[in-house]
Amino acid sequence: DSGVTQTPKHLITATGQRVTLRCSPRSGDLSVYWYQQSLDQGLQFLIQYYNGEERAKGNILERFSAQQFPDLHSELNLSSLELGDSALYFCASSVVAGGRDTQYFGPGTRLTVL
Amino acid sequence: AQSVTQLDSQVPVFEEAPVELRCNYSSSVSVYLFWYVQYPNQGLQLLLKYLSGSTLVKGINGFEAEFNKSQTSFHLRKPSVHISDTAEYFCAVMNTGFQKLVFGTGTRLLVSP
Numbered sequence: 001d002s003g004v005t006q007t008p009k010h011l012i013t014a015t016g017q018r019v020t021l022r023c024s025p026r027s028g029d030l031s032v033y034w035y036q037q038s039l040d041q042g043l044q045f046l047i048q049y050y051n052g053e054e055r056a057k058g059n060i061l062e063r064f065s066a067q068q069f070p071d072l073h074s075e076l077n078l079s080s081l082e083l084g085d086s087a088l089y090f091c092a093s094s095v096v097a098g099g100r101d102t103q104y105f106g107p108g109t110r111l112t113v114l
Numbered sequence: 115a116q117s118v119t120q121l122d123s124q125v126p127v128f129e130e131a132p133v134e135l136r137c138n139y140s141s142s143v144s145v146y147l148f149w150y151v152q153y154p155n156q157g158l159q160l161l162l163k164y165l166s167g168s169t170l171v172k173g174i175n176g177f178e179a180e181f182n183k184s185q186t187s188f189h190l191r192k193p194s195v196h197i198s199d200t201a202e203y204f205c206a207v208m209n210t211g212f213q214k215l216v217f218g219t220g221t222r223l224l225v226s227p
Contacts, residue, residue, distance in 0.1 A: 002157060002159070004157070033213070033214070033215075042217060042218075042219050043215075043217035043220075044217075045214040045215060045216070048213055048214065056212055056213060056214055058214055090157060094213075100146070102160050102163065103160075103213075105157035106157050
């Protein structure tokens with residue numbers, strides 16, 4: 001158990017809908033990262049937040065957005081969902097924002113878009 | 115930009131045999147290197163990481179990896195595998211100036227009795 005929690009574990013929805021994925025980092029971790037794992041794209045970095053501020057952006061679609069709240073939990077919002085958004089979405093956290101810090105991954109949220 | 119190549123999508127091996135999972139990376143700047151393992155229906159767990167110093171890195175579960183700058187490689191090895199090592203293994207690289215991990219496509223290690 002990494003100490004990173006993600007809810008829900010599974011999510012099934014229809015095209016065009018909007019969903020919110022939630023992540024609680026390990027106690028004391030200030031930095032949160034979101035990754036997408038899909039069969040065709042593999043594991044891709046989406047976005048990073050550090051202490052409430054956006055720190056780095058990766059291959060995140062404009063239909064996707066994220067935020068980190070004062071209690072340090074983070075939410076990833078996916079809207080106007082398409083079939084291709086079906087994937088496993090991971091959240092990771094680290095103590096600070098330095099590359100030397102280990103990123104601890106949560107168990108993921110499996111999103112299925114029908 | 116960085117990239118990672120894991121040439122073997124699947125590596126079958128018998129229990130107690132040695133194994134090497136290959137990883138090559140490409141980067142024009144200094145990088146940190148990582149190996150993560152993903153067991154079925156679970157998240158990723160860090161096996162080991164190279165930040166600096168000794169090029170031979172020891173990790174959890176008896177795994178080790180060697181950083182070779184001239185060959186831009188970071189191969190993962192274990193002298194004797196167990197059935198429980200069956201999993202997907204991901205090599206990843208990170209630019210020392212940024213925090214995003216760039217992953218390879220993964221290698222599925224299949225250990226049979």
